[in-house]
Amino acid sequence: QLFCxxxxxxxxxxxxxxxxxxxxxxxxxxxxxxATAPPADLMPVVPGYERLGPNVIPPSDFGxxxxxxxxxxxxxxxxxxxxxxxxxxxxxxxxxxxKCCYSSKPAKEMVFTDLQSLNTxxxxxxxxxxxxxxxxxxEPYNGQVVDGFGVAPAPWSxxxxxxxxxQDCEKAVRVPHTSTVKVKLPSTYNRTTRCSYCGxxxxxxxxxxxxxHGSGMTRCHSCGGVGSITCKTCKGQGKLLCFIKLKITWKxxxxxxxxxKGSGFPxxxxxxxxxxxxxxxxxPMVYPVVSFxxxxxxxxSESGVREHQAQFATTCHILQQRQTIELISITRVHYxxxxxxxxxxxxxxxxxxxxKDYPVKCCCCSIL
Numbered sequence: 245q246l247f248c249x250x251x252x253x254x255x256x257x258x259x260x261x262x263x264x265x266x267x268x269x270x271x272x273x274x275x276x277x278x279a280t281a282p283p284a285d286l287m288p289v290v291p292g293y294e295r296l297g298p299n300v301i302p303p304s305d306f307g308x309x310x311x312x313x314x315x316x317x318x319x320x321x322x323x324x325x326x327x328x329x330x331x332x333x334x335x336x337x338x339x340x341x342x343k344c345c346y347s348s349k350p351a352k353e354m355v356f357t358d359l360q361s362l363n364t365x366x367x368x369x370x371x372x373x374x375x376x377x378x379x380x381x382x383e384p385y386n387g388q389v390v391d392g393f394g395v396a397p398a399p400w401s402x403x404x405x406x407x408x409x410x411q412d413c414e415k416a417v418r419v420p421h422t423s424t425v426k427v428k429l430p431s432t433y434n435r436t437t438r439c440s441y442c443g444x445x446x447x448x449x450x451x452x453x454x455x456x457h458g459s460g461m462t463r464c465h466s467c468g469g470v471g472s473i474t475c476k477t478c479k480g481q482g483k484l485l486c487f488i489k490l491k492i493t494w495k496x497x498x499x500x501x502x503x504x505k506g507s508g509f510p511x512x513x514x515x516x517x518x519x520x521x522x523x524x525x526x527x528p529m530v531y532p533v534v535s536f537x538x539x540x541x542x543x544x545s546e547s548g549v550r551e552h553q554a555q556f557a558t559t560c561h562i563l564q565q566r567q568t569i570e571l572i573s574i575t576r577v578h579y580x581x582x583x584x585x586x587x588x589x590x591x592x593x594x595x596x597x598x599x600k601d602y603p604v605k606c607c608c609c610s611i612l
Contacts, residue, residue, distance in 0.1 A: 273417055287380055290396050290422050293488055300375040303561040304400040326359040326575045327590055335590050336577070339597035347604040350581045357585065358578040362507045365541050366519055366570040369499040369530075369548040372410050373560035374492060376400065378419065381489035385425050388485060394421040396488070400561075404492050409564050413494045422488040436461040494563075497556065499548040503540045509574055509589050509598065517592035519570030526566040529553070533567065541569060 284296060327335075336351040376399050396419055407413040438444040442453035444460040452458040502511045523533065533545040545567060556562055574591040581603055588599035 273415075284380055286426075287486060288424065290419075290488060292396060292398055293378055293419070293422070296379045296488065298377055298379075300377055300559045301399050302559060304398065326361040327573075327595070329356050329359065331595065332356070332359060332575065332577050332590055335595045335597050336588060339588075339599075340602070343602075345605050346602055350586075350603040354579040354581045354586075356577065356579050360576045360578075362505055362509070362574040362576055363538075364505065364507075364509075364511070364514070364572045364574050365503040365522075365538060366514065366572060367501045367503065367541055367544045367548065368568045368570075369545070369552060370410055370566045371497045371499075371552045371556055371562060372494065372564045372566075373497060373556050373562055374406070374494050375560045376493075377491045378488055379491070380486060381416075381418075382426075382484040382486040385483035385485040390425055390485065391418075391421055391423045391487075396421045399490055402490060404490075406563060407494055410496045410566065411494070412496055414492065416489050416491045419488040419490050424486050426484050426486050428482055428484055435464055437464050438462075497552065499552060501544045501548065503538065503544060507574065507576060507589075508587075509576070509591065513596075513598060514572055514591070517572060517596070518594065519572035519592070521568060521570050523569040524566070525568075526564065528564060529562060530565040530567050533569070536569065 333351065333354070333356075336354070337348055340346045340348040340351040378399055399419075402417065402419065404415060404417060407415075439446075439453060439456035439460055439462045441455045442448050442460065446453050446456060446458040446460040448454075453460070456462045502514060504511050523536070525533070530549060532549045533542055536542050536545075549565075549567075552565070553562075572592060574589060577588050577590060579586055579588075584603070586599070586601055586603060588597055588602075590597055
């Protein structure tokens with residue numbers, strides 16, 4: 245039976261940036277050769293694969309995973325004392341010196357009036373999931389073995405090695421017993437086409453058209469006048485090996501929350517700042533933190549775990565979860581200079597400085 249179909253663009257399955265090259269050598273791995281399968285309505289119906297497409301397939305073990313026992317948390321309150329005046333001034337002088345338009349005089353002559361320690365916690369929940377989708381795919385047929393006999397296994401029963409945890413990755417494999425060979429009719433082209441310069445009249449005004457030499461026809465640009473071109477789909481073989489492709493996507497889904505105490509410090513500056521790790525808990529499905537001294541952290545953990553389980557448990561296979569709590573050091577410094585009071589913050593283990601009212605700036609900074 246002959247099937248006629250046309251080539252179309254297709255996104256090829258490829259390893260993500262964290263997939264080690266060559267680590268998943270598999271004869272069933274889908275090759276990256278640019279071939280495209282014929283329309284699905286021309287393909288046979290494979291039991292268990294009646295609905296192919298981008299929608300993810302629910303995991304076969306949905307509802308079987310249960311949260312682990314409650315995570316233990318430190319019983320004492322973690323109060324980081326404010327940094328010393330010497331360290332606070334050293335960080336402030338370094339900050340002023342890094343600004344080309346700032347005078348370092350206020351940082352060197354200031355008088356401390358108060359240093360306040362502000363506890364800021366960062367809660368992070370990572371949920372590493374695996375999702376699967378299926379679709380028809382193909383490759384040029386060159387006489388390779390056609391695995392078209394037998395019962396195709398269910399999508400979630402096909403074993404695929406799991407890559408490194410908590411790293412995004414993609415992989416595509418061929419579903420066993422779904423292969424079939426289809427014949428592709430060649431595309432034919434006219435050797436000549438109407439001249440676009442003169443519209444097929446052979447003349448431009450009162451003169452003979454130069455591009456077509458007055459004939460009104462020019463050589464076909466698509467085939468170069470040959471009458472046919474090499475098919476990009478079957479690479480000129482005339483046949484395609486079609487099969488169902490199983491696409492596996494591993495994704496690390498992250499929920500991050502900063503528990504701020506209304507200190508006036510812009511918390512968005514803490515995204516890349518290091519903190520002291522107080523708790524790390526990892527399990528196939530974690531239980532919310534319930535015994536941390538700060539109740540806001542417990543509430544954020546409960547909210548994050550519930551949100552991820554509701555979002556991913558019905559469509560993906562949750563392979564592993566990890567939750568961490570960090571304490572980020574922030575010191576609010578009050579100081580006086582030139583008979584006026586000012587505030588700046590020293591934050592993180594890097595002792596970075598933030599202030600929005602440095603006393604002495606040059607004219608260009610004042611305008612800005």
